[in-house]
Amino acid sequence: MSQTPxxxxxxxxxxxxxxxxxxxxxxxxxxSGAELQCAACSLGYPIESGVPVLLVDLARRLDA
Known part of the structure; x- marks a missing residue:
């Protein structure tokens, strides 16, 4: 179960x-823990201390 909600x-x-x-x-x-993922462009954005870090430069490639 995700921690995001x-x-x-x-x-x-x-x-x-x-x-x-x-x-x-x-x-x-x-x-690295909870994240928000975009299936369209295959990026995962981390959630740090309950705050989504929606910076493309810090996103994780999902296919990597």
Missing amino acids: QTIEPWLREILRCPQCKGVLADAHGP
Whole structure:
């Protein structure tokens, strides 16, 4: 079960989108913990201390 729903307010979660392609972000658990993943451009954005880090330069390639 993802930690994201407890750490991000539901109203905010609904409006978050991938900064690269504006795609929908899915709750996931990556190698470093909770993250938001974009299936459209294959990027995973970390969630640090309950705050999504939506910076393309810090995103993880999902195919790597």
